[in-house]
Amino acid sequence: MTVRYKLGCTLSYQVLAPSVFIFNIEVARLRRHVNMTERLVVTPDLPLRTHTVPDINNRYFGVHASPGPLTIHYEAEVTLDPFRxxxxxxxxxxxxxxxxxxxxxxxxxxxxxxxxxxxxxxxxxxxxxxxxxxxxxxxxxxxxxxxxxxxxxxxxxxxxxxxxxxxxxxxxxxxxxxxxxxxxxxxxxxxxxxxxxxxxxxxxxxxxxxxxxxxxxxxxxxxxxxxxxxxxxxxxxxxxIAFCSPFGAVDCGPVEISIDRADGLPEPWPRxxxxxxxxxxxxxxxxx
Amino acid sequence: MTVRYKLGCTLSYQVLAPSVFIFNIEVARLRRHVNMTERLVVTPDLPLRTHTVPDINNRYFGVHASPGPLTIHYEAEVTLDPFRxxxxxxxxxxxxxxxxxxxxxxxxxxxxxxxxxxxxxxxxxxxxxxxxxxxxxxxxxxxxxxxxxxxxxxxxxxxxxxxxxxxxxxxxxxxxxxxxxxxxxxxxxxxxxxxxxxxxxxxxxxxxxxxxxxxxxxxxxxxxxxxxxxxxxxxxxxxxIAFCSPFGAVDCGPVEISIDRADGLPEPWPRxxxxxxxxxxxxxxxxx
Amino acid sequence: MTVRYKLGCTLSYQVLAPSVFIFNIEVARLRRHVNMTERLVVTPDLPLRTHTVPDINNRYFGVHASPGPLTIHYEAEVTLDPFRxxxxxxxxxxxxxxxxxxxxxxxxxxxxxxxxxxxxxxxxxxxxxxxxxxxxxxxxxxxxxxxxxxxxxxxxxxxxxxxxxxxxxxxxxxxxxxxxxxxxxxxxxxxxxxxxxxxxxxxxxxxxxxxxxxxxxxxxxxxxxxxxxxxxxxxxxxxxIAFCSPFGAVDCGPVEISIDRADGLPEPWPRxxxxxxxxxxxxxxxxx
Amino acid sequence: MTVRYKLGCTLSYQVLAPSVFIFNIEVARLRRHVNMTERLVVTPDLPLRTHTVPDINNRYFGVHASPGPLTIHYEAEVTLDPFRxxxxxxxxxxxxxxxxxxxxxxxxxxxxxxxxxxxxxxxxxxxxxxxxxxxxxxxxxxxxxxxxxxxxxxxxxxxxxxxxxxxxxxxxxxxxxxxxxxxxxxxxxxxxxxxxxxxxxxxxxxxxxxxxxxxxxxxxxxxxxxxxxxxxxxxxxxxxIAFCSPFGAVDCGPVEISIDRADGLPEPWPRxxxxxxxxxxxxxxxxx
CATH class of the missing domain: 3.10.620.30 (C8orf32 fold)
Structure with a gap:
């Protein structure tokens, strides 16, 4: 049985001095993560540096932020097809x-x-x-x-x-x-x-x-x-695999995470x- | 049931520079340690400083030893009359x-x-x-x-x-x-x-x-x-309650400990x- | 030079279940703590158990409190005559x-x-x-x-x-x-x-x-x-020497501490x- | 200045029960390790499993040994041409x-x-x-x-x-x-x-x-x-990067390591x- 999920997170920071952030919040690209669609919005609009680790597929991106607010918004839809x-x-x-x-x-x-x-x-x-x-x-x-x-x-x-x-x-x-x-x-x-x-x-x-x-x-x-x-x-x-590694003077704001079934059905039970x-x-x- | 024990220890040290030793090897003087006889021999024959801690009855003695061998020999006989x-x-x-x-x-x-x-x-x-x-x-x-x-x-x-x-x-x-x-x-x-x-x-x-x-x-x-x-x-x-606390340059030699029933009977069994x-x-x- | 100080503290607790408290907040009785006057008020008015440790003079008191608020108020005046x-x-x-x-x-x-x-x-x-x-x-x-x-x-x-x-x-x-x-x-x-x-x-x-x-x-x-x-x-x-050791279910409230010169003069400077x-x-x- | 070295090690074990060993003793294959020649002798003659880590070039080999003595002998010659x-x-x-x-x-x-x-x-x-x-x-x-x-x-x-x-x-x-x-x-x-x-x-x-x-x-x-x-x-x-990771019941014997200049000249001084x-x-x- 496969289920499609929609998920995402919004992370907010107050940057006090020029700082580097490394994020690991994106869904791994695996064969059993099917038909993935994604959107990543960084505000302000900063250049991203990205790196996917060979074999294990962790995806990192880095931003170099100037003082002021920084918001990361990520959302994805993916169908899980786990091996059982x-x-x-x-x-x-x-x-x-x-x-x-x-x-x-x-x-x-x-x-x-x-x-x-x-x-x-x-x-x-x-x-x-x-x-x-x-x-x-x-x-x-x-x-x-x-x-x-x-x-x-x-x-x-x-x-x-x-x-x-x-x-x-x-x-x-x-x-x-x-x-x-x-x-x-x-x-x-x-x-x-x-x-x-x-x-x-x-x-x-x-x-x-x-x-x-x-x-x-x-x-x-x-x-x-x-x-x-x-x-x-x-x-x-x-x-x-910290979801956020900041280097510099940073105040961390709220973290919001969500995940729901894309089909709106309830959680299966029993597990x-x-x-x-x-x-x-x-x-x-x-x-x- | 009371049992009389004979026990003791011999501790040997090589003192490399003038050193202070504090020992806690003597049997505590308790009302249920009955008819205790003891002998303490320090070689060479050094002055002892002694201290018994109020209430808890720990007995310490200190010696200030010059370079050379130091041997502490202690033996005691005591009848144990524990409360049961x-x-x-x-x-x-x-x-x-x-x-x-x-x-x-x-x-x-x-x-x-x-x-x-x-x-x-x-x-x-x-x-x-x-x-x-x-x-x-x-x-x-x-x-x-x-x-x-x-x-x-x-x-x-x-x-x-x-x-x-x-x-x-x-x-x-x-x-x-x-x-x-x-x-x-x-x-x-x-x-x-x-x-x-x-x-x-x-x-x-x-x-x-x-x-x-x-x-x-x-x-x-x-x-x-x-x-x-x-x-x-x-x-x-x-x-x-270390049995020996040395302060100084000391090599520790062998430690010999013994305890036997004074009446020569075997250990009681079951415990x-x-x-x-x-x-x-x-x-x-x-x-x- | 001797100086007279007035000092004290007020400690507040919310007792959730019958609990024992041990306090160590009273000024030690030392020869160089001269002409000490003290007042200790426990609210509600509970029997106190007290203990002064021989030689080192720490003063403890214990109370056994029922559920509800508990307040400890202590105040003292003492002239310090330290050895210099x-x-x-x-x-x-x-x-x-x-x-x-x-x-x-x-x-x-x-x-x-x-x-x-x-x-x-x-x-x-x-x-x-x-x-x-x-x-x-x-x-x-x-x-x-x-x-x-x-x-x-x-x-x-x-x-x-x-x-x-x-x-x-x-x-x-x-x-x-x-x-x-x-x-x-x-x-x-x-x-x-x-x-x-x-x-x-x-x-x-x-x-x-x-x-x-x-x-x-x-x-x-x-x-x-x-x-x-x-x-x-x-x-x-x-x-x-915790100032308060609670045993039981207790919420700790505010702690207020004060110390002033009894003569109202300012703090000496340089130290x-x-x-x-x-x-x-x-x-x-x-x-x- | 480049220098050629001859080096090696001999590791001895007593295997008490069937055990796996992973070794990391071989010289890394780097561009600045020039003209390397090597010899690895495992006694008894067991099949080896090998793995070189991508990018960092660590070389591991594993053996599955039966009870009895196990000896690993490795020797290499290599010219060092470090970047200065x-x-x-x-x-x-x-x-x-x-x-x-x-x-x-x-x-x-x-x-x-x-x-x-x-x-x-x-x-x-x-x-x-x-x-x-x-x-x-x-x-x-x-x-x-x-x-x-x-x-x-x-x-x-x-x-x-x-x-x-x-x-x-x-x-x-x-x-x-x-x-x-x-x-x-x-x-x-x-x-x-x-x-x-x-x-x-x-x-x-x-x-x-x-x-x-x-x-x-x-x-x-x-x-x-x-x-x-x-x-x-x-x-x-x-x-x-332990040089030897044993899994099983093993007694470790002596470890011998050597490295010399292949040209026989003395160590350079000052460093x-x-x-x-x-x-x-x-x-x-x-x-x-």
Missing amino acids: ADPDTVKETPVADLPLDIMPFLLPSRFVPSDRLADFARKEFGYLKRGFERVTAICNWLYNNIDYRRGASNEQTTATESLILRAGVCRDFAHLGIAFCRALDIPARFVSCYAYGLQPNDFHAVFEVYLDGRWWLFDGTRMANLDGLVRIGVGRDAAE TIDAISTEEPAPNAGAL | ADPDTVKETPVADLPLDIMPFLLPSRFVPSDRLADFARKEFGYLKRGFERVTAICNWLYNNIDYRRGASNEQTTATESLILRAGVCRDFAHLGIAFCRALDIPARFVSCYAYGLQPNDFHAVFEVYLDGRWWLFDGTRMANLDGLVRIGVGRDAAE TIDAISTEEPAPNAGAL | ADPDTVKETPVADLPLDIMPFLLPSRFVPSDRLADFARKEFGYLKRGFERVTAICNWLYNNIDYRRGASNEQTTATESLILRAGVCRDFAHLGIAFCRALDIPARFVSCYAYGLQPNDFHAVFEVYLDGRWWLFDGTRMANLDGLVRIGVGRDAAE TIDAISTEEPAPNAGAL | ADPDTVKETPVADLPLDIMPFLLPSRFVPSDRLADFARKEFGYLKRGFERVTAICNWLYNNIDYRRGASNEQTTATESLILRAGVCRDFAHLGIAFCRALDIPARFVSCYAYGLQPNDFHAVFEVYLDGRWWLFDGTRMANLDGLVRIGVGRDAAE TIDAISTEEPAPNAGAL
């Missing part, structure tokens, strides 16, 4: 079979010090059946053990701190899920997205796990449908129990 | 009824950042029946979730680090147990001791928890009998299931 | 000559992990002339290297974090000053006080350092006169250059 | 002119939490003249403020910890230099290499900084000539004062 599978059929890929270009997603990163969690992850999840089921167990652990609480964390909070504090927001749930996976030698990465059904409307963060030759979506917060996530970017962790992927199989897989 | 109670009868003391001079043992300390563990402790232990039983649950959690592993920690490891690493030595078990208790508003403190039955022989660390008007012994490692612990010192955490205290009831308790 | 000395005459006390009961103030504590700063302190201050002058150099370093900035820290910030962030409030300046001293084997402790001249009015935090047989006041923030500090409490760090102590010489000093 | 410039001519690239694909090297990473060092870096280096000179000042600061000391750090040590401990090894010097640069909005990355003249022989770690459209080498340890560094890999930090780069100008630079 029966979770029971999705096996763990042995390390020996991981493509070498996926190995970086086994490494610790700024907010995911997975190198410190080897014993923790082994003790909590090491004995479980490997595959999609084990990552689902990690998500269940997150849901049952971490409180979703605004203000419990800040932009420097790491997964180990969230583990101690036992509270956080979607970003922290994703970081901790990624940390457990990497500590178990399962590649995992951070995903920023528009999330249909998320309340209140905001950018959302989930994570992807590499299993059985492909990246699969997971969300420990249970706050949105996995097949209603429209991906913006992927990265080692939140550091790589999907399929394994969901918006990625193609990794092209260069090959066992030793 | 049925664990089921030991209730939690409400905060409103805690003596104000016991309140410091609710505070976070260097190795026990309990202020960061409020949510963690509440989630794991908050729903349990209060009293001795809940602290026993904490000890069981430690035993089941933390690996005893030499080298997993060092002298700067905190309870939150142990919680993440899920491994440590007796000092780390005690710190984490104390952290959980304080996070639940239960006073707890660190105890250094000679421990009958500990393998291999070493100084041991356990913790005491204030319940029902009295301090009770707990040990998450299950490495020794609670009624075979001969207390040396108590403190907020390990920082306060006690009594609640064990070597302290008297707090004298100045009084409810608001 | 020429800073050049105040020497460092060698570790060998430190009273053993002062040794705990060499130890790391929750917010002062001085055990991690040995190299840092040695590199920055190790080569300086020992004594009052070296601690003054530490205060100058704090003033020149740390920004005073509200919001830069929170109630869990440690001295090492402040050292990295290079910003903090009075509490953080005191913690870092204490950390450097302890790392250099100089006893140091945290002091909470009413501070004449502080803008805006608030509780203030400074630190005391044990030199030449006595505790001396230091303040790296340069925000108030050292001879206009009216001491409330001393402790290893801020953990021990004192004397070494200032409000303590007597340590009674049990004695060299090995 | 007068340091005074190398300017800082304004953020507005940074290619977007270089921006990731402004981000914090596992061992480089540069997001916490903005104030520190601004206070120490913010007032300095921008360009090569300012990064040289950072290297001088490292050399003067951090002790090179084996054992002061471990494989989990971050730049902020090194900053507090004020001691570390080449890896820590590089991480801290990178942290300061990123905190000042200067792209910087970690470099692993064979280093001619390094005593004792070992893999070396330095860092590269993006200035004036090109990556330049820097080394705060002053342990080797910048024009005698033969690059292996570059990455955000050490996490990305170069040129700005040294082994990279070409970034191809996609373009100002907004």
Whole structure:
């Protein structure tokens, strides 16, 4: 089943001195993001510098703004055609079979010090059946053990701190899920997205796990449908895909985000129990 | 049942430049440490400065050593007559009824950042029946979730680090147990001791928890009998009761510790299931 | 020169469920706090439990409050008669000559992990002339290297974090000053006080350092006169002398603090250059 | 001046259970690494999986080893023809002119939490003249403020910890230099290499900084000539370019590294004062 979404965001800033902004708010161009139409309006009308990261398809644009107000308005329509599978059929890929270009997603990163969690992850999840089921167990652990609480964390909070504090927001749930996976030698990465059904409307963060030759979506917060996530970017962790990185003297104004079904139908319920992927199989897989 | 123990230690150092040493290796003088005889030999024969901390009875002695070898030999015999109670009868003391001079043992300390563990402790232990039983649950959690592993920690490891690493030595078990208790508003403190039955022989660390008007012994490692612990010192955490604090240029040599039953009988088995205290009831308790 | 101050505070809370509060807001009873008169009003009129810590003279009181508003009003008048000395005459006390009961103030504590700063302190201050002058150099370093900035820290910030962030409030300046001293084997402790001249009015935090047989006041923030500090409490760090420790469900309302000269004269200027102590010489000093 | 080097390493392991190893020990194929000849011998003779990262040219190879001994022997000859410039001519690239694909090297990473060092870096280096000179000042600061000391750090040590401990090894010097640069909005990355003249022989770690459209080498340890560094890999930090990443049960044996001039001439002295780069100008630079 495919669904068409209309989504967008409006970001406002007061620029106090000449400043550079890098944005990552545009929907990734993926084969499973079908028939995408987009509009980006920068006010005032400034030249844009753009960059799409090879392979992972993150789209960045930069502007160099003079003092005064700056507004970014982005809107898109896109039909989601995710790949679906029966979770029971999705096996763990042995390390020996991981493509070498996926190995970086086994490494610790700024907010995911997975190198410190080897014993923790082994003790909590090491004995479980490997595959999609084990990552689902990690998500269940997150849901049952971490409180979703605004203000419990800040932009420097790491997964180990969230583990101690036992509270956080979607970003922290994703970081901790990624940390457990990497500590178990399962590649995992951070995903920023528009999330249909998320309340209140905001950018959302989930994570992807590499299993059985492909990246699969997971969300420990249970706050949105996995097949209603429209991906913006992927990265080692939140550091790589901030929706806005300002360099200079800037006051941040309001952020408005929206996503709705283009057909006006209500959110599907119950939520999907399929394994969901918006990625193609990794092209260069090959066992030793 | 009382048992008489003979115990002692020999500590060796090579002093490279004039140095001060503070030791805390002598058995605490408590009413339940009965008929204690002791011998302390410092080689070379240096003047000692001594200090016994009021109320908590920690005994420190200091020496000012010149370059050359320094050896400390201590031995004692003491009969342990601990106070015993049925664990089921030991209730939690409400905060409103805690003596104000016991309140410091609710505070976070260097190795026990309990202020960061409020949510963690509440989630794991908050729903349990209060009293001795809940602290026993904490000890069981430690035993089941933390690996005893030499080298997993060092002298700067905190309870939150142990919680993440899920491994440590007796000092780390005690710190984490104390952290959980304080996070639940239960006073707890660190105890250094000679421990009958500990393998291999070493100084041991356990913790005491204030319940029902009295301090009770707990040990998450299950490495020794609670009624075979001969207390040396108590403190907020390990920082306060290092067995040796050298100031100066010193090489540390071997440390030998021993404790045996003076009557030569074997270690009792099974281990006690009594609640064990070597302290008297707090004298100045009084409810608001 | 002695000056008489009138000072006080009003603290307001909304108690949501039966709660215990411990307060440490009363002026310490010291010989150099002369002719003190005080008034404490708790509304509603609840029974108080009080405790004065031996030797260090911190005064705590506890109340057990029912749901509803709670207001604490304290006021005092006191004449400050600090001990003064020429800073050049105040020497460092060698570790060998430190009273053993002062040794705990060499130890790391929750917010002062001085055990991690040995190299840092040695590199920055190790080569300086020992004594009052070296601690003054530490205060100058704090003033020149740390920004005073509200919001830069929170109630869990440690001295090492402040050292990295290079910003903090009075509490953080005191913690870092204490950390450097302890790392250099100089006893140091945290002091909470009413501070004449502080803008805006608030509780203030400074630190005391044990030199030449006595505790001396230091303040790296340069925000108030050292001879206009009216001491409330001393402790290893801020953990021990919170002005209010609530246990229960409580909303904190406004805090009002005031201190003025009882004679209405203006603040003295320039500030004192004397070494200032409000303590007597340590009674049990004695060299090995 | 070009110099030809012969270099290599021998790494030995005892494999206890079937394990995967990823190695990054081969010299990067760069235009300025001229006339390279190489030999790689894996004993036993196992199939290799190889991967060269686009753009940055890191070369990885993986083996899947059965229990028993495993030895990796690598040797190469290569002529270094680094790009040289007068340091005074190398300017800082304004953020507005940074290619977007270089921006990731402004981000914090596992061992480089540069997001916490903005104030520190601004206070120490913010007032300095921008360009090569300012990064040289950072290297001088490292050399003067951090002790090179084996054992002061471990494989989990971050730049902020090194900053507090004020001691570390080449890896820590590089991480801290990178942290300061990123905190000042200067792209910087970690470099692993064979280093001619390094005593004792070992893999070396330095860092590269993006200035004036090109990556330049820097080394705060002053342990080797910048024009005698033969690059292996570059990455955000050490996490990305471990020379060996084992997955499985493995005992690590000795590591032997060597690098000599192929012409047998002695090490040049004094060391170069040129700005040294082994990279070409970034191809996609373009100002907004």
